[in-house]
């Protein structure tokens with residue numbers, strides 16, 4: 115993917131005069147687009163950018179890598195090929211399709227938005243940025259991505275990739291975790307983005323951030339179409355820019371997860387309708403590390419065959435679960451409100467979040 119000297123010479127900045135950031139971003143447009151047309155990845159939603167497909171892909175791509183999204187996207191499109199099917203799907207079926215992708219409120223918002231689209235827009239996505247942004251689950255980035263990629267409307271779509279690319283290009287030392295910095299970058303882009311093919315322009319910025327100006331580790335400046343224009347590269351600041359305020363530390367929670375079995379069935383239950391993994395099914399769990407005696411006491415049973423299971427860890431954005439687990443084979447009905455399902459039904463019908471994967475795979 116290395117660029118020829120010719121490519122680099124095309125984007126050398128004028129000697130002896132400093133460019134301001136508008137000029138720099140403006141000068142980046144042509145080389146960036148030409149690079150995009152040569153080097154972009156072929157992705158299912160890119161080759162056929164219908165509004166529904168762009169919408170679903172952009173929601174899936176929030177906080178999730180392209181490679182992880184691909185199989186989910188294809189499956190989703192096959193199961194729910196349009197807005198109406200999405201509006202009508204049952205929550206359990208929808209969550210089963212989303213199982214393992216995480217951030218499940220994204221799926222619920224998709225369904226809510228689809229219902230609204232059927233009600234208000236005849237089952238089609240509106241093409242204006244403002245109307246898109248008013249839909250559940252759609253913020254400024256996603257509204258910009260759908261409007262520009264599916265409807266060719268020249269509005270910016272600033273995600274983490276774009277924040278990184280443009281901060282480096284312009285040598286900005288601003289903290290990119292600030293909303294004000296994102297809004298400022300949206301304004302900057304709006305002023306210089308081409309009116310022709312804005313969808314490719316936005317995707318070129320995103321793509322450069324994903325595969326050249328990479329999020330983790332050193333950027334691949336030797337392959338970058340903005341090599342000569344990039345202030346962070348010129349000043350050897352790619353290790354410093356983008357500037358990000360340190361994240362709050364994650365708290366750790368200890369949990370004991372139970373595979374309760376009785377007569378060939380396994381107990382699952384619904385989580386609270388607020389907070390972490392809201393309203394999703396889960397394997398029963400208890401706070402803390404619980405002894406085998408305490409398990410029997412909590413379940414209110416005299417006898418149970420209890421076998422320890424391996425420890426496991428799951429990392430959410432703000433919390434880390436450190437889990438111990440037990441298989442509890444019961445002959446009496448335990449205390450608690452459970453749904454008793456077969457292992458087959460767990461595979462096919464009920465969705466258990468990825469956080470429980472270390473234990474769901476041990477269900478038999």
Ligand code: ADE
Nearest residue numbers: 172175180273317320324
């Ligand atoms: N990440 C977010 N949106 C994307 C897109 N349209 N293409 C590739 N990666 C993305």
